[in-house]
Every structure is written in structure tokens, then in C-alpha cells.
Amino acid sequence: MDYNFLKSLHIIFVVSWFAGLFYLPRLLVYHVEAQEKDAQAREILSKQFEKMEKLLFNAIMIPAMFLTWITGLSMIYLTWWDSFGSHTWLHLKLCFVVGITIYHFVCRHLIRKFRASEFILTGGQLRLFNEIATILLVAVVFLVIAKNTFDMLMGMGGFIIFAIVIMAAVTIVKKIRSNA
Known part of the structure; x- marks a missing residue:
């Protein structure tokens, strides 16, 4: 198989996977907030959110993750197998991808808990949890694009600062909403 064709498919599957990783936690936020409604609205909304969460996870996120x-x-295997040990950026990227996969299955755990009415x-x-996918995506993209020219120490420092800024922004927005 042509490497560029394989790379194109990989990017498409990553985008599909992340679409789900970004959207599912938002659904979970709305699902939790629906519990504050009256009994009839809570029941209707919970059933709808459960259906949407299940469909998103099973029909989009699982296939996209595996692909x-x-x-x-x-x-x-096609490109770096013979020199795999010398690609530090690739090892670090795979660690982040394992982290993304763990995040994926934590999302599945949350779906199951919510379905059992355990919020x-x-x-x-959940709004803070939602930002984890963004942070991991930024880390992977910078590693892939910069590769060996990337100063790992500065990159990790920037990654940590970015993570702090994202989490602080979510906290600030929460405070603004609660004061409004």
C-alpha cells in the first residue's frame, strides 16, 4: 500500500476519533445537567442522551480508534520499523496515543455509570475532563510535525503551560457563568 494513501487514511481516522472524543464529554455534561430538570424532562432527556452517547461511541469512536x-x-512498520529505536519523538507520540486510548475507555466507563444513573x-x-483530549491532541500534533527538530525540553514546557492555560480558562468561564 502506498505510504501517502495510508497516511491520508490515518489522518481521516484520527479526525473521526477526535470528533467523538470532543463531542462525547459535551453530551455527558448535558446528561448530568439534565438531572436538575423535573422528573418528566429528566427521563426524556436521559433516554435521549443515553441513545446519543451509545451511538456515538459504538458507531464512530470505536471503529475510528481501531482504524x-x-x-x-x-x-x-512500513517506514520506521528498522530504525524504530532511534525515533524518540515516535516513542513519546505512542505514549500520548496510549493516553488518548485510556481517555477513550474512561469515556466508556462514564457512559456506563451514567446509564446506571450514577453521575x-x-x-x-466534565468540562475540565473534556479539555484532556485537546491537550493530548496538541501534544501529538506538535510531536509529529516537529519530530527530531523539536527541542523536547522546550516542547514539554510549552505543553505544560498550554495545559495549565486551558484548564484555567475552563475554570474562569465557570466562575463567570456562576456570577451571571
Whole structure:
């Protein structure tokens, strides 16, 4: 298979996976907040959110995750397999992708808990949780684009600052909303 074709498919699957990783936590926020409604509205909204969460996870996120991994590992095999040990950026990227995969399955855990009416996180906590996918995406994109020219120490410092700024922004927006 042509490497550029495989790379194109990989990018498409990554985008699809992240669409789900960005949207599902928002659905979970709305699902939690629906619990504050009257009984009839809560029941209707909860059923709708459960249906949307299940469909998003099973029809989009799971296939996209597996296809991302398959195409990514195929690219490693085709291009870097002989020199895999010398690509520090690739090892770090794979660590972040494992982190993204763990985040994916934490989302699945939350779906199951919510379906059992166990709302273990608040809307505010879920808004912070939602930013984890953004932080991981930024880390992976910078590693892939910069590769070996990237100063790892400065990059990790920038990554930490970015994560702090994102989390602070969510907290500030929450305070503004509660004061309005």
C-alpha cells in the first residue's frame, strides 16, 4: 500500500476519533445537567442522551480508534520499523496515543455509570475532563510535525503551560457563568 494513501487514511481516522472524543464529554455534561430538570424532562432527556452517547461511541469512536491504531502501526512498520529505536519523538507520540486510548475507555466507563444513573462527575468536572483530549491532541500534533527538530525540553514546557492555560480558562468561564 502506498505510504501517502495510508497516511491520508490515518489522518481521516484520527479526525473521526477526535470528533467523538470532543463531542462525547459535551453530551455527558448535558446528561448530568439534565438531572436538575423535573422528573418528566429528566427521563426524556436521559433516554435521549443515553441513545446519543451509545451511538456515538459504538458507531464512530470505536471503529475510528481501531482504524487509527491499525493505520498508525502500519505506517510504523512500513517506514520506521528498522530504525524504530532511534525515533524518540515516535516513542513519546505512542505514549500520548496510549493516553488518548485510556481517555477513550474512561469515556466508556462514564457512559456506563451514567446509564446506571450514577453521575460520578459534575458538569464542571466534565468540562475540565473534556479539555484532556485537546491537550493530548496538541501534544501529538506538535510531536509529529516537529519530530527530531523539536527541542523536547522546550516542547514539554510549552505543553505544560498550554495545559495549565486551558484548564484555567475552563475554570474562569465557570466562575463567570456562576456570577451571571
